[in-house]
Amino acid sequence: MEFLFPHQEYRKIQEAFMNQVYTTIQNKGQLLVHAPTGIGKTASALSPALTYIIKENKNKTIFFLTSRNTQHLIAIETLKKIKKKYNIELITVDLIGKKGMCNQSGVQMLRSGEFMEYCKDLREKGQCQYYDNLRLKGKVSPEAVNVLKKLKEESPMHVEEMNSINFNADLCSYEMAAFLGKEAQVIIADYNYMLNAHIRDGLLKRINKSLGDCILIFDEGHNIPTRARDLLTAMLSNFIIEAASKETKTLGYNEIGDDILKIKEVLEKLAKKIPLDKQEVLITKEDFRKELEKIANYEELMGNCVFIADQVLEHKKRSFTQSIAGFLEHWLGPDEGFTRILSRSFSKTGKGVLTIAYRCLDPAITLQELMTGAHAVMMMSGTLTPIEMYADLFGVNKDKAITIEYQNPFPQENRLNIIIPETSTKYTTRTAMMWETIAKKSADITNTIPGNSIIFFPSYYVLEQVYDFFRDKSTKTMFIEDSELSKEQRGDLLERFKEYKDRGAILLAVAGGSFAEGVDLPGDLLKCVIVVGLPLAKPDLETQELINYYDKRFARGWDYGYTIPALIKTLQSAGRCIRSETDRGVVIFMDERYVWQNYKKCFSPDMNIRIEKNPLTLIQKFFEQEDLLKTNP
Ligand code: SF4
Structure with missing residues (x-):
């Protein structure tokens, strides 16, 4: 089968992935895919979906749904390449929250519910000029028609590019996106546009589509359970x-x-x-x-x-x-x-x-309508594992859902995964001596790494305790994540961190925090990740209730409600290190619990994890090999 693929040629694993996506859409099915980072999930999902609607069913619309706006970038770039390579007419819409597409000043301080009311109020009272400029005598205004033509010609474009064109013409960018959505083959949007029934119905009505016209692709699907539960809280x-x-x-x-x-x-x-x-x-x-x-x-x-x-x-x-x-x-x-x-x-x-x-407590309540009403639903992630847990939590139709786990296709010699079972961040072991031991081990390792390292901690509290000892033992420049950092400050910190790739710096961050996901440090920008402790949820009543509920429904309360979500955070943090086929790096899991069976079973066999109390020699050898490879490629 020939797919509209953006790159020169596709790898075997991508071909298998694309065939599966195509068949799922043809069969109006459900597909869950665990595929390690670097496989090219975005292209492997978008290409067959686009091929399907162009070849077989022009009335369908692909929704590429993400949990973060940063994931939109790669989807739009992929679509731009497809359009250029095949010279096809391709209309796409990059949708972020309505607030982020609003021309009115001062709206950023509003919470989403409040903003929606504010916008509705302005529109109803005829007080939003950007909205009013869209129509003239009950029809789309000539200005809006002109801008729409331009948007179509220049599509696919990033939301910032679209906002800039609309803002310059004094038109509401969100409304223009909705106009464009009627003709779009692909809409890239936040999960909320589909998970939130109210927002979904509103959007579908505007673009003259029904849920049955939608092919849904959820990227980074491991985030769905939390997002789906939060929506109904x-x-x-x-x-x-x-x-x-x-x-x-x-x-x-x-x-x-x-x-x-x-x-x-x-x-x-x-x-x-x-x-x-x-x-x-x-x-x-x-x-x-x-x-x-x-x-x-x-x-x-x-x-x-x-x-x-x-x-x-x-x-x-x-x-x-x-x-x-x-x-x-x-x-x-x-x-x-x-x-x-x-x-x-x-x-x-x-x-x-x-x-x-x-x-x-149950994400399936939010997902139910999508699972039964959409043309096809696909969820993919580099950490959609164990996949049977996600099938349970998403409430998939087990008769028609397909689950696939792809192994990491990249050379094993490019990654060194080690568990150091010597320390623990368990509440009962939290002493100054423990913090000092963790600091010493982390400093010994990061001082040895010929480049940048990130150390992820289970909480800001543990980070601070270890840092008190670590700062005197480390020989490198340090950056520290702060929960109060703005988006711009985080971006700035990351850029400065990257500049240290040759001398080597250390970023102290929190698993589950803003540097643990959606951060790309490919090539030699990051050589080592240490995950200290286990980022377990607070053992509070909500966690207890989740455990009880999942026990009642699936007889897997502790796994689904407690241990696996922590392991997913660990794997997401670890995943910052190897982003492509040629990346090389070391990942350390520093906690005695990682060798316990209920945690260790969550590591995929292709990670080839070693257990070492003193891994320094191993790490040195690993990087010596890298030097050899550089001199004798
Ligand atoms: S109609 Fe558009 S520009 Fe006006 S308040 Fe709403 S989102 Fe903002």
């Missing part, structure tokens, strides 16, 4: 309640404001159930409802909050009362697949915070 804190009460009273509705403030008393009363030695407790739908009914009629209060929120949004961009209304509505949702938790914590200023949450 709702929370409320005493801060929001206080702000909503104040907001309501400012409008002169003192009685409603008092009722809202009493929700805080309800939380305080329920908080008495929190055991003295704990910070959280499970509560039932009725616990909260009954207490609330003592101060006001539940539905009436919810209606009053909607009424106030509508008024607030007439002159403001955000409404706290709207958050209350949303929470009260969610709270009445189903019990199966959800849990309800009241927790106590402290703000940065030391003020007590009570938070009540209705948390989703």
Whole structure:
């Protein structure tokens, strides 16, 4: 089969991948693919999908869905190459959040829900000139028609390029993207555009498509479970309640404001159930409802909050009362697949915070409609393993779903994976002596590495403890991840880190943090990754509830709810090191638990992991070989 492939030729593994994608689309199926980094997943998924719609079914639209905007870049570049190579008409849309495509100033400070209300409000009142410029006398305006023509001709283009063209013409870029979407063969967008039913329905309506017209490709699919659960989760804190009460009273509705403030008393009363030695407790739908009914009629209060929120949004961009209304509505949702938790914590200023949450435990609830309604659904990732867990969590149709795990095709001699089972970050072993041992081992290794290294820690706390000893033992320049860094600051830090590729620097970061995923350091920009400890989730009530729920549904509670998600974070962090066929590097897993069977079984056999207490000689030899290869290629 000939595919519209962007590169000169394809490897065997890519051919197999593409054939599978094509067959899945033909059969309206579901496909889960675990494929190591560097295989060329984006091209291997987009090429056959595009070939299918051009050859067999022009009415379908491909949605390439990502968890981060940075993943859009490679998809657009791939499509640009395909268009150039085959000289075909190719219309694509690069969609990010509506807020990121909005021309209005000051919208970045709004949370997404608030922004949507703000935008709706401006449009309805005819106060957004960029929206109004789109139409003239009920038709698409001549200016918009001209710009649309240009967008089609220059497609595929990155969202920044599209925004710039639209902003220069004083047109709403999001609306223009929706116009273009009607004719697009490929739409590249965040998961939310499909996972969130409300956003999905809105988008599909605008582009005159039904879910059955959509071929869905989820990239970095290991992120789907968390994103899908978060979408159905709702929370409320005493801060929001206080702000909503104040907001309501400012409008002169003192009685409603008092009722809202009493929700805080309800939380305080329920908080008495929190055991003295704990910070959280499970509560039932009725616990909260009954207490609330003592101060006001539940539905009436919810209606009053909607009424106030509508008024607030007439002159403001955000409404706290709207958050209350949303929470009260969610709270009445189903019990199966959800849990309800009241927790106590402290703000940065030391003020007590009570938070009540209705948390989703089951990603399949969010995915159900997509799985049954879309033409075909494909999920792929370099860490979609164990794949049977993802099949369970996604709620795939086991009769028609296909799961495939591709082995790493790159030369084994290019990577050295080592477990050092000498230390641990378990709570019971957290002593100054342990931090010093970890620091010494990490410094010995990174001082030996002829280039850059990243050390990933399970938390900022562990990072700080180890750093206190590490800074005196390391001979290299250090960069440290900070949870408060902005996107620009992170980008800047990474660029400076790259400059040290010859002298060698060390980045201290957190597994699951912003440098552990979506960061590409190919070639000789990164020579070593050390993953210190296991990035296990906090053993809190939510984790416990996840374990219980997965135990009940799949009899795999601890695996699905606790150990495997931690291992996925470890593997994602480790994955920063080898990004292509020619990359060489060392990955160290530094914790005694990595040799335990329940963790070790998650490492794929092709990783060829060694267990070494003193790996320095091994590492030196590995890099000596590299020098030899350079002198005698
Ligand atoms: S219509 Fe467009 S430009 Fe206007 S507020 Fe909404 S997103 Fe922003």
